[in-house]
Amino acid sequence: MLDRLQELHGEAAGKIEEANTLDELQQVRVAYLGKKGPITEVMKSMGKLSKEERPVVGQKVNEVRQDLQQLIERKEAVLEQEAVSEQLKKESIDVTLPGRPVKKGSRHPLTSVVERIEDVFTGMGFQVAEGPEVETDYYNFESLNLPKHHPARDMQDTFFITSDLLLRTQTSPVQVRTMEKHEGRGPVKIVCPGKVYRRDEDDATHSHQFMQIEGLVVDEGIRMSDLKGIFEAFVKSYFGEDRKIRLRPSFFPFTEPSAELDISCALCGGEGCRTCKGTGWIEVLGAGMVHPNVLEMGGFDPEKYSGFAFGMGVERFAMLKYGIDDIRHFYTNDARFLEQFTRE
Amino acid sequence: MLISYQWLSNYVDITDITPQQLADELTLHGVEVDAVEELGAEVNKLTVGKVLSCEQHPDADKLKVCRVDVAEEEPLQIVCGAPNVAEGQLVAVARVGGRLPGGVKIKKAKLRGQRSEGMICSLQELGFEGKVIPKKYSEGIFAFPENREPGTDAKEALGLNDTVLELDLTPNRSDCLSVLGTAYEIAAVLGREVTLPEAPVTVSEKKASEIVKVTVEDKDANPYYGAGMIQGVTIKESPLWLQTVLMASGVRPLNNVVDVTNYVLLEYGQPLHAFDFDRFGSDEVVVRKAYAEEKMVTLDGEERLLSDSHLVITNGNEPTALAGVMGGAASEVENDTSNLLLEAAYFNPSVVRQAQRDLGIRSDSSIRFEKGVDPNGVVPAGRRAASLIQQLAGGEVLDETAEFDELDRSEKVIRITLGRINSSLGTDLSAENVLSIMDRLQFKAEEEEGEFIIHVPTRRQDISIEPDIVEEVARLYGYDNIPVTLPNTPSTQGGLSEKQKQKRKIRRFLESGGLHEAVSYSLTTKEKEAAFIGAEQRRVAVALPMSEERSTLRTTLVPHLLDALSHNRNRNRYNLSLYEMGSVFHTEEENVSVQPQEQTHLAGAFMGLWEQHAWQGEKKAVDFFVVKGIVEGILAELQAVAGFEKTEKPGLHPGRTASVVADGEEVGWIGQLHPSTAKQWSLPETYVFELNLMKLLESGGDEMRYRPIPRYPAVDRDIALVVDHKVSARELEAVIRETGGELLTRADVFDLYEGEHVEAGKKSVAFSLRYLNTEKTLTEEEVTLVHSQVLKALEEKTGAVLRTQ
């Protein structure tokens, strides 16, 4: 019987070795180790053996079974490995094909600029105020020291709705509206972004609708030097640390003294180029100390309070920032334009 | 304002500073110089030549062959095509090797076989603008009106060595609308003196006041009127120096008298007017308001219809000039004029401004009067003009100008303390600093007990209050020298309001959903909105629109978004989703009298494919539920509680439109464009939504709170229900939720089927239900009980039966 076992062991080991697939291996397992397999037969017939022989054969049976089991497991691992390799080979793809893009829209560049400027100023303790686009003559002009028939009204050609209602020509009316809400008590620190309208023919540099951001600080003891300080902080934060600022005297009816703020040209570093018209400087905003009449109309005592205000054109900022050469692009909503701002 | 550098240098010493440096200094101190133009920059080798002979070209009808003396051994032979070239003329010759504007290089040439050694120039060819060239020289070459030595420098003689500064003046600095005013500014900036022009006049014994009588009916409108008389003048062409300086200043020379009045206008900023006294029509000047519908013909040949708010100069009978704006044609100075009435007056700015606006005229006079001329400059300017006219046109200047004079010439006095100046600017200036600045400005100032008493010269009409003085100090001290500080205010809490944050959140949500943000115009037309909003809707209209296209304020955002889709489709862009957040304007009034309601709306428009992955063959066109999903997402972002109800709306597909309803009120809508609306915009299947963001922001929910994760398992049951076609998913869900009670935590539609496997007129809707008890594990019996109640209720209330295979 031991010989028979020996023989079966050799036979089975050979078949295990020869098995090419997991199926074949399974067949070998069933054929030799199954309930009806020859080794089981050997075990069943052990009853015929003597007491002395039985444990010897029993042990041999176990040895053979265990060895075959191990051989099968080893073979199984090899075959599984091969099967996986085969499968993976089949599953191979062309990794150079384009990926599936994640849908992403874009923020309009005017919104991006407004949000960035809001962020810089809110970081400096400003709040964001808003006001109506259809304004009264009082808030748009009179309260800003521009009485009816004032020559400076010509600076802004206005869309009137009635003799008293108009499309605001500037975001400045929000100044007085905000001051009124503060009922004569400072400090006021606001920026007000919004749409404004002027009777300009639309062309590459003019638009009958555009956006401004107005700013206002009112408190006791505000000085013109503070205006310079706030601007320097703003310019460095928005345009970069290496930008220089320059203030030039100017005129706005609602500020006195008034100033125009220039920043050094980034393109030429101040040497002078086409963008800066050879001056090395780029005009970015108008500002000044709030005119006492405006403080008074906003309910603040000009003997006690002072302040500064500033206004900037959002399109201009966007054009400078992104190098856009035609203001009409902002309002055409051409996908080829908008999509470029997906990463902003 | 164009200002000649050479002219300026007569009144203030600027010899040591280049025009560009001067421009920079002015700009930095408050008078912006827009451009610095070197007149003859592109002209060289230009010589005075004398035309010795001028003969017809043998082979060209329109050419002449001239021999021109340029003080060299041999005269030059020059072929010239100008019709007016003639023997004996002194002309400007561009020499061989020289250059002219526009990159023209002068070379020896042969023209139709005739040699030409240079070019006889016209003023255009020398770079003068057509509108300033005297009529006489506008066609053909220029000939010197006065003697010049052949061979001398013609560039110099034509004023082409000058530089012109173009000032971009702010409305307050009308004092710089004159050469003298600018000279004062330069003197202040550079710390120099101003030399005033001299005006020597030989006065006759006759008195103007005895020949002409001046009556002013409205002394507020015309507080000063001076009528000077000059008799026996000779009208002729002005000398070249006067013509060239006028041309450089952008004014076309006409004749000696008119040129002088224009010259003095530019010099003093004081407009003057010369009447031909023989054509004036009487010997009295009456200044009065025009009558209603009175007519007059102005110098430019236009008939003007006047009203009683306009001021006119009359001869007692009819208007001879529109005060401060333009003279009348009837009494214009002509070639045969010999007796002049020279007007020097002060007209009230608002009166001139009114006429300028009503009649649409802006003249060199009116733009100065409307800002207010210097009351102390009126008489000197008149005297200066009389002097120059006498010098250039001869004649007798009569003594005693006929006058009406109620003009206030007093100077404003402003008191301000040093402390006020320093605390406004953040500076640490001394009293001496301030006094020195006042001295440079030629403002008389004294210090008295810590207070400055400043007398402001009348030429500076813009200075009237303390901050004006602060600005003068600041700009002359230099804005750049003001220190940089930060406000000493208590620190404030900056940031966005809740609503502002919510708006940003929605933008982020839509961006990440693949929508591009559009910004469009607020002004539109009723017609453009007609597809969606009935004509009966009241609108806010602009009184005088610039174009029909931009005449009313929008009441919906959708039409302009459709314009944008259409624009892109015309550029072969077929798949696009846009949104816009902006104001719409509503009024209840037929004729708007109060501010309209302005509400922030949010709208979207979608066309073409929503999902696409080309090489994997995946395509998903946008449909109602894509848009609904986005709107649901917005509502979720805002934690707004709102539902959708089937509805019909103009412009939209009647079967594919829903209202968004919150608190029983419509806060927006979603829908497919009606095919005929889509066609109107040349669009394919297109979906839109519009929400009243203001209302949604107000209905926003509470702060987010954490809910514990369930500790017991849930039981899921899927059901497919066959119901009548018209029973909505929402009705089914309502019954399920109502009956399922607290144990039911979810009821989601997962399938919809209509077709051959269900009865006609019916549909199959499949729901996935989830039951959960947060307190304990649900038993099979409990679930079966509630689930069978749900099925029963569905059948009773909606007729839904479980679908059997």
Ligand SMILES: [Zn+2]
């Ligand atoms: Zn530059």
